[in-house]
Structures are given as C-alpha cells and as structure tokens.
Amino acid sequence: MEKVYINSIGSISAQKTFDNNDFLEEITTYEDNIIPVIEPNYKDFIPPAAARRMAKGIKMGVVASKIALEEANLTDIDAIITGTGMGCVRDSEKFVTAILDNNEQFLTPTSFIQSTHNTVAGQIALGIGCKGYNFTYVHSSVSFESALIDALMQLELKEAENILVGGVDESGEHTNAIHKLIQHIKPEKINSNELLNSKTAGAVFGEGANFFVLSNKKQDSSYAQVLGVKTFNTLAISDLLANLEAYLKENNLSATDIDVLISGNNGDIDYDNYYTELTNGPFKNTQQVVYKHLSGEFNTASAFGFWLGAKILKTQQIPSAVAINTIKTKGFEIVLLYNQYRGKNHSFTLLRRC
C-alpha cells in the first residue's frame, strides 16, 4: 500500500486562513452565536462576472481548491471528492421561499441548480476541465471524513496519484433561525474565548471551505502523511475509549504515541462529555488542541481541524489560540483528531509528520 500525503492546503474560515504563509497569528474573536467566514478578495481568483453568479459555498470551494492546487503546483487532478452537510443551503432556502411565496410561479433555475449537493465539486471540475472521478458525500459531521476514506482507498491502491479533497458548508439564514428554535444553536451570544467553557447547550454555527491535495507522491510542499481515518455512525460514550484504542492498535499505536490530540468540542454542554473522556482520560498528559471557538460548528468543521493538524505537523508549532495546555512545544510526530456532532457520526483521523 502506498503512503498518502497532504501535499497542499487551502482554507477559508472564520479566521484569516486563506494565505498559506500565515498560521493563526492574528485571531478574530467574535461575540455571537453565528459566525461568518473572513472572505478573500474573490476577484483575485475568479473572474467577477462568474463570481457574481456563484453561491457563497461555490465561491469558497472554488477558491479554497485553487489555493490548494496552486500550492501543489498542479493544474489538473485525477479526482475531486467533496464533503458537505448541507450543500449550498442559501440557494435551497431561496428556492423553497420562492416556491412558497409565489405559489410555484415565476421561478428561475439558478438557485435550484446551485442547491444540488454536488454543485461545488461539479463547478470545480468545470473550472479546471477535470473529467476524472467526482464524488460528493453528504453525511453530517462525517461528510469530509467519508471523502477522505474514498481518496485514501484510491491513493493507497495507486488508482490515482493526486486527489483534491475538501469540505465545504455555507451558513443559511432560515436554517440558522430554525436551529436556534430547537437549541442546536446557543440562544445567547458568546465570546469566542469563553465558548468552549460555556456550560450551556447548543453550539455557535459557522461555515467554511477547507481543501487539500492528497497524493501518494511526497513533494517539497507536503504537510503530513495521512495514516488513516475511521468513522462510526453511533458510539455510546461507554464504548468510545475501547473503539479508539482498537483503532490505534490497528495502526500499531497506543495513546502514549500521540503527540497532539485535536478535539472537535464545540462548547455544547450536552455533548462535549465525549471529548472529556479522552482529555481527562488517556490523553490527560498529552498536548491538547481545540479549534471550534475559531471556526464555529458546521458539518464539515472537522476539515478545519484537519487543516490545523496539517499545519502543526509542517510548522512544528502550535499557535497559542488553539493550545489548551502546554505539555509539549516541539517534536510533534503524530496527531490524532477526534470529532462528533450531537453524539453521532464520530471520526478518528491520524496524521504523521513527513
């Protein structure tokens, strides 16, 4: 089996991450329960006329993928695999609203077309003329990890050499409004610095696009090796540690081999106890990192965690904004990511320095 590397990255998030030379030097703090991305100047990447027609999710996905392709020094790619929980949800909202408000009359196709979940992957393919394999996974908080599993299988078996993998989700007004009503979004506005210790129910919703070129050919720009990823549709809290230990063992690792644990806790008191099983348990004395106070929660937020892991391994630095303890300051070899959303769709991802 071939080894698989993260050869490049492209990130648009609620922090200024679209410049690959930066690494969370400047942190934007928010006092809200919904946070937007910091957008690059899209005109630097997409012709303005085309950009005007594109949904925000498409713009974010196209630009993040361009940044990643450029860094990997590629103009074409063997496959494009995306994950998205909700697709271009603003266009879904727009189309439903138009149907309801105008009694199914006077509709135009643009928002319907853009609401299709694979529209971002399709637009990226269209933009670079890529006729290769093109898949989109849409399964809540394992959407991005499903895309990773697919890409790893192809690269490990040498069915492809370079694959663009990404997670993208945009925030939608109606979707946010109704998720406030069912307390999936916190009722109160909260400061990013206090979010993860908020002790209240619900999350702060965000959005973002994080794209990567994965390859079985290591190059100068390579960030890390992807050792593997595993997802679970359900996992009782009492079964979490046993399953994690088994997964580490499959990779000939144990908890003590992990240099950095990146947790996807989002400050929701009802579900963050999954993470404390790890952070207060076998990883109590491990360097711990968090990120959802910077990115917000969304279905593909874990792709931002993946970006963070790649950056840490390449730069061998942990920005103070994401470190919650100081166990280790150098020599980061292996990173473990753990994520779940509302107690479902769990994932473990392992990265190694390369």
Place this chain on the structure above:
Amino acid sequence: MSTGVAITGMGIISAIGNNVAENYSSLLEGRTGISHISKIDTVHKGSIMVGEIEFTNAELEAKLGLSTNNNYSRTALLGAIAAKEAIADAKITNIKAYRTGLISSTSVGGMDMTEKFYYDYLESEDNRRYIEGHHAGDSTEKIAEQLGIDQSLVTTISTACSSAANAIMFGARLIKTGKLDRVIVGGADCLSKFTINGFKTLMILSDSYNTPFDENRKGLNLGEAAAYLVLESEFLVKKEKKKVLGYVVGYGNANDAYHQTASSENGDGATLAMEKALAVAGLEPKDIDYINAHGTATGNNDLSEGRALIRVFGEDVPEFSSTKAYTGHTLAAAGAIEAVYAILSLQNNIIYPNLNFKTPMKEFSLIPQTTLKEKALNTVLSNSLGFGGNCSTLIFSK
C-alpha cells in the same frame, strides 16, 4: 473478467411495485407507473405526470411500526422499506455478526417536510421535530437504525441522478479492499415540490408519458423510489454458503466537465464512465449483452448518451432500453432501481422493452429494444448520468 463483488439481496419500492416481485411482474407486463400526481398539492398537477408510489406516509409508517411522533421524511420511509426487504432477501438474521456498513444516497433528503413546514416551524412547535430530518444524511441514519447497523461505516452520497450508482460503486470498493465484510448500498428519493418546480424551471418535464430515445421526446417524468442491494465479501459468501444473485464486476465514474446541468453533445463523460467500467471488469464492449440506459427522455440526455453508446460500442450496440417510462426518473435512487432491474434481467434472461418508443432519432440509427425479449444474458451494463456532469456506469454479471 474480474470476479467482482457478490450481491446477495435486494429490495425495492417504486411506482411499479412495492417489492422486487411486484416490480418484476410490472416490467414483464409492460405496466407503467406513470400517472397524474395525487399526493402533493402542486399547481402543476394538470401539466405534469409522475411515477408515484401508492402508499401514503401514514401507511408506510404503519408498515415500519413507527410511532405517530416520528420524524421520518418520505425519503426515509421509502428507504427503510426497501432496505429491509434487501436484508430479508439476503437472509441476514444477525446484522452485527460481521462488519456491516450502509452507503445510501439521496438528492432531496427531507425536503418534503421542510417545504411543508418551512414557515410553520417559526410559528409553532408542533412539527419542529422534522428540522433534524432535513439534511441528506438523516434518511441514511434512520435506515441504519431500522437495520440495526451501529458503530459502523455509514455515509451518504449525493451526486444528483448518478447518486445510487455511486453508492453501489463505493460499497463495492469497500468490500474489495476488505474495509467491510458486508455493505447495504442504494438510494432513496421522494417526490417534492422542490424537485418538481426545479425541473420545471429547467423546462425538461414532459406533460405526457415519457418516451426515451424517441425523436419526439418531450422530457422526463419525475418518480419516487428506493432500492438497496446487499453486497458481501467472497469470504462471507463462502463461509455462510450464501446464494449469490449476481456480481458487480465493473464500475466507472467520470465528469463531463461541460455544463452545470446539461450533458455534452458528444457524451464525453458517459463515454469515459463506460470505458472505465469495462476496464475494471476486464471486459470488451462485445462482451456486454444488454444495456439498461439512463434514457431520461430529455432532448439532451438521450442524444448525449446515444452518442456515447456509439463511441463505446461502435456499430454493434447491444440491445438497450431505458426503464424510465415505467418508473419515471427517480433521481438519486435511479441507479439502484436499475441495478435491481439488471439483476432481474440476468436471473431471468430477459430484456425489458423501452416503452413508448415510436420514431427513431434523426441524429443516429440507434433503436432501443421495444418488446420484451428473451436472450441468454451474462453481463448487463447500466448507466446513470447526472447534474454537475456526473456520469456513472455499473456492470453486473451472473
């Protein structure tokens, strides 16, 4: 030819039947499921025809034994019914005995409930339980729960009209690489105002019975359906002495990279998908005995797909037909519906008629099979082509 991945069970619910046996008898009898819409109150009622499943949501809920305060979308209800039939067909009694995953697909997900309660959610608490049922993964989660699949690989694919074909492809690869011992693969989509109006704005809905590959075709009829296959590893088949219904021997996916919704005139994506699938199967075009075409009866699809068939098969295109005139275009479910039909073809050595065909297209001399035909079949190729240029081909063998 590669040995492929064994199919040991299948289940289906569509406008032409509520299970595999009913679907097969409708196919044999040439009985279409296309009619005027009865379950959705749309202003387009009189001007479109659809492939609708006869059961109401309440009837489907009763079949599944759900409580009245459940939050199943119709997509989830249809999916659960079909997936349960597939499990029973594969005679699986203990789903936890082996590493079992679920790869489902959908394009509308819970949109049927979202469009119903969109404003109501803001005013009243009564139906807010459906909010969590909107996202595309929800129907898959519910199907997993119905089947008792837990602590496992469960995910959802949404690539428009090729979704279920891609779910079958991904599932087959998970078995081939040994990541799972057993996987349930397929897709589900219900009808909704969202898709009816979406396709209406694209002006590709027919006001009459759809006529695939006909010169005077007027567009597609939307349909609702769900279908699932059980795929099992070679090891498991041997160990449990499972009856094998057929094999997935080839698969290929490619992107047309031509337009957001339309297919390229020369069918580049479809050609590539078929070529890849043949290569994976280790087959030559001449080895294909029957093609279940995507054949949606839109002007664009049938021309593009027809040209792709000629590019791959030359002058000797084997018998082909589209079954969309029976079921309507069932979007994300279509690839799984037609996979079930392909297996039934192989089991019974039967080619289904392409209903409603009268006049050959002027661009080429392709003529679909228009009558039920018996032929010794060893391989069937099935195409699914979708929005976003997404083109997929599956090849099944005895």
